[in-house]
Amino acid sequence: MTEQVKERTYTEEEIEERLKKELPHWYYEKGWIRRKYRTNSWKGTLMVINAVGHLAEAxxxxxxxxxxxAWVEVRLVNHHAKGVTDKDFTLAKKIEEVxxxxxxxxxxxxEGTPDDPRFKYIKYD
Structure with a gap:
């Protein structure tokens, strides 16, 4: 069995700087990088959860x-490394992109969803 190498964790200042530069809608709080996605309904909330779940599992x-x-909060931290690592930033970027x-x-x-409240499911930034 191979030994796992502990990944580099970032300081709070480094995390804040990277978020500001790379993920401006994300923030750092209580050891996690976080983002709240606002939706128009429970249907939109479930769609966001499923998309995030697929990306995380992959x-x-x-x-x-x-x-x-009408919202989903995503929180990322690398439990094994006991801090925020490149894995967290990379997954956050993929989640944000999707x-x-x-x-x-x-x-x-x-064409995207019609401009009709019946079909809106997420509130874009």
Whole structure:
């Protein structure tokens, strides 16, 4: 069995600087990097949870989630390393990329959801 090498953890100041530069909608609090995604309904909340779950499982790095009717909070820390590592930042970036994707604002055949409250599910930044 191979010995696991402890990953580098970042200081609070380093975390704050990286978040400011790389993930401006995320913040650091009580040892975790965090982001709250606002949704329009329970359906949107479940869609965000499922998307985050898929990404986390594929990455084999699992966040803590808290959810309510119209929001999901994602919290990341590397439990093994006992701090925030590159794994946390990398997964946060992938989550941000997927959840905030708005195909209607890109060139191409995918038009995005109609501008109709019946079909809105996430409140984009």
């Amino acid at each position: 990455a084999w790095h699992h966040p803590d989630l808290t959810a309510s009717y 959840i905030q994707w708005q195909p209607g604002k890109e060139e191409g055949p995918l």
